[in-house]
Amino acid sequence: MRIFGAALLVWMGARALWRARRPGDPGEEPAETAAVSHRRAYWQGLVTNFANPKAGVFAVSFLPQFVPQGAPVLPTLLAFSVIWAVIDLLWYLPLIWLAGRVRGVLQRRSIQRRMEQISGAVLVGLGLRLAIES
Numbered sequence: 001m002r003i004f005g006a007a008l009l010v011w012m013g014a015r016a017l018w019r020a021r022r023p024g025d026p027g028e029e030p031a032e033t034a035a036v037s038h039r040r041a042y043w044q045g046l047v048t049n050f051a052n053p054k055a056g057v058f059a060v061s062f063l064p065q066f067v068p069q070g071a072p073v074l075p076t077l078l079a080f081s082v083i084w085a086v087i088d089l090l091w092y093l094p095l096i097w098l099a100g101r102v103r104g105v106l107q108r109r110s111i112q113r114r115m116e117q118i119s120g121a122v123l124v125g126l127g128l129r130l131a132i133e134s
Helices: 001-019 038-051 053-068 073-100 108-132
Strands: none
Touching: 001 108, 053 073
C-alpha cells in the first residue's frame, strides 16, 4: 500500500510538473472561467465535506473526552459540534475573503505555472521519500 501511495504521489507530481511546462505568455490575462454561483459553490463544498469522513471520525474520537462527568452526553456533544462549526466559520470567512481579493493574481498564467511547479516538486519529493522509507 505504501509503495502504491508513493507511486501515486510521484505520478501526480510529475503530471503537475508536465502541466507547468505548457507554453503560454507570462503576461497573458487570466483565462475566462465559467462563473459558479454562490449557491452552487456552497453545495459543492457541502457535498465534499459530507463525502470526507475524517472530520466525523475525528469528532467522534476527540470530543467525548471533554464531556463533563454526569453531563448529558448527546446535548453536550451537539453543543461542542456547534461551537466547532462557529469557530470554523470565523476562521474560514477571512480566508474566503482573502482568496476573493487575490483571485485575479492567482488566475495569471505565470502564477499558476509557478504553483504547479512548486506543488509538483513537493509531491514528487514526498513520493520519493515515502518509497525510500518503504
